[in-house]
Amino acid sequence: MNKVYKAHLLYTKEKDCFEVVENGYIAVGADGRVLGVSTHLPAEDAEVIDFGNRLLIPAMNDVHVHASQYRNQGIAMDLELLPWLQNYTFPEEMKYADLDYAERRYRRFIRDLWRFGTMRACVFATIHTESTRLLMRLFQEAGMGALVGKVAMNRNCPEGLSESVEDMAQGYESLIGDFSHDSHVRPIITPRFIPSCSPEMLRACGDLAAKYQLPVQSHLSENKDEIALVAQLEPESTCYGDAYNRYGLFGQTPTVMAHCVWTEGEELELMKKNGVMVAHCPTSNLNIASGLAPVRTFLDAGIPVGLGSDISGGHDLNIFRVMVYAIQVSKLCYQQNHDRKFLSLSEAFWIATKSAGSFFGRVGSFEPGYEFDALVINDSDLNHDDYSLLHRLERFIYLGDDRQIEHRFCCGKEVF
Numbered sequence: 001m002n003k004v005y006k007a008h009l010l011y012t013k014e015k016d017c018f019e020v021v022e023n024g025y026i027a028v029g030a031d032g033r034v035l036g037v038s039t040h041l042p043a044e045d046a047e048v049i050d051f052g053n054r055l056l057i058p059a060m061n062d063v064h065v066h067a068s069q070y071r072n073q074g075i076a077m078d079l080e081l082l083p084w085l086q087n088y089t090f091p092e093e094m095k096y097a098d099l100d101y102a103e104r105r106y107r108r109f110i111r112d113l114w115r116f117g118t119m120r121a122c123v124f125a126t127i128h129t130e131s132t133r134l135l136m137r138l139f140q141e142a143g144m145g146a147l148v149g150k151v152a153m154n155r156n157c158p159e160g161l162s163e164s165v166e167d168m169a170q171g172y173e174s175l176i177g178d179f180s181h182d183s184h185v186r187p188i189i190t191p192r193f194i195p196s197c198s199p200e201m202l203r204a205c206g207d208l209a210a211k212y213q214l215p216v217q218s219h220l221s222e223n224k225d226e227i228a229l230v231a232q233l234e235p236e237s238t239c240y241g242d243a244y245n246r247y248g249l250f251g252q253t254p255t256v257m258a259h260c261v262w263t264e265g266e267e268l269e270l271m272k273k274n275g276v277m278v279a280h281c282p283t284s285n286l287n288i289a290s291g292l293a294p295v296r297t298f299l300d301a302g303i304p305v306g307l308g309s310d311i312s313g314g315h316d317l318n319i320f321r322v323m324v325y326a327i328q329v330s331k332l333c334y335q336q337n338h339d340r341k342f343l344s345l346s347e348a349f350w351i352a353t354k355s356a357g358s359f360f361g362r363v364g365s366f367e368p369g370y371e372f373d374a375l376v377i378n379d380s381d382l383n384h385d386d387y388s389l390l391h392r393l394e395r396f397i398y399l400g401d402d403r404q405i406e407h408r409f410c411c412g413k414e415v416f
């Protein structure tokens with residue numbers, strides 16, 4: 001049977017303005033997709049659920065997060081990228097060879113994603129096939145959507161985090177076999193980044209993406225030392241993005257690249273041409289001192305953008321908080337160059353919902369045909385004065401946390 005939810009509805013069809021429906025109704029079909037939004041009760045037979053004075057908004061999407069770095073959240077941010085990986089990150093990821101260790105951390109990670117209202121995520125696991133499979137099963141059990149990457153790496157890393165090209169491909173094939181029938185929890189081809197993968201490894205990743213038509217995620221132009229290393233490792237390539245492109249890892253299938261702090265010129269053009277999404281990770285860029293990504297330039301170029309928490313380069317799993325950082329970082333960019341207008345609230349919200357959601361299908365809006373991914377916000381403790389609905393949402397984004405999220409829905413089903 002169809003369901004109808006009544007609440008104050010706020011969402012973004014376009015980046016420049018919110019749709020606000022006071023005391024609105026949203027009808028959701030048995031397939032979990034939105035039928036329509038209206039200001040009166042739809043006539044057809046449906047179960048009506050009344051959320052009263054609460055806000056109903058699309059759920060959050062995190063397009064770049066390392067589940068296997070959750071233990072390091074909030075610590076070890078005193079180094080830049082390359083030494084940070086060697087000293088803090090790789091030693092932690094090696095521990096995921098142990099399934100019991102992995103299960104404890106992965107359960108906590110998924111619980112906390114859920115707490116903060118993130119119903120879809122692009123996730124890095126580790127090289128380990130069995131703990132990656134476990135993470136995917138835990139997402140299935142939770143009823144949340146995830147693209148999960150077994151991380152491909154075989155150079156510039158400790159031996160315990162290196163895998164042969166054959167083992168990498170076999171591991172992927174086995175995960176693909178297990179999850180081929182699930183439309184919400186699927187593998188995503190994940191070469192860690194160019195410095196971690198030999199040319200053979202990169203080629204094998206591109207071949208897997210093409211053969212199984214799987215999406216791709218990685219890191220791009222995050223840090224200047226990293227970019228210099230890539231130029232040395234891939235001397236034929238005209239830019240870092242071109243190195244991925246040569247291996248079929250740059251938009252040949254849906255692709256999301258984290259950071260793009262230093263992307264410009266040819267790389268920007270290639271991203272635009274190939275429709276590669278940027279996972280903007282402002283907290284990570286600040287913590288490991290990478291730089292400020294030019295989000296306005298991406299938006300103006302029509303390059304798709306989503307937000308990533310990038311735990312543990314980033315310290316905050318709460319995408320609402322990441323939205324605030326994205327706005328604040330854009331204001332720092334604006335101070336450097338007044339041609340780059342800073343992000344508005346509706347732009348940040350649209351980036352986190354409809355724009356990021358496009359990586360998962362029709363996700364992130366309340367328009368007809370979209371999967372009903374939604375959060376019910378009870379902001380009564382923040383709404384102690386006569387705030388407008390938009391100001392109530394803004395205060396929740398800036399001041400709220402999981403205590404105000406009363407219900408979470410993913411693809412039409414409530415997630416408990």
Ligand code: GUN
Binds near residue numbers: 284
């Ligand atoms: N580049 C390659 N690996 C990583 C990682 O784990 N985190 C970040 N922020 N950048 C990376």
Ligand code: FE
Binds near residue numbers: 064066310313
């Ligand atoms: Fe990352």
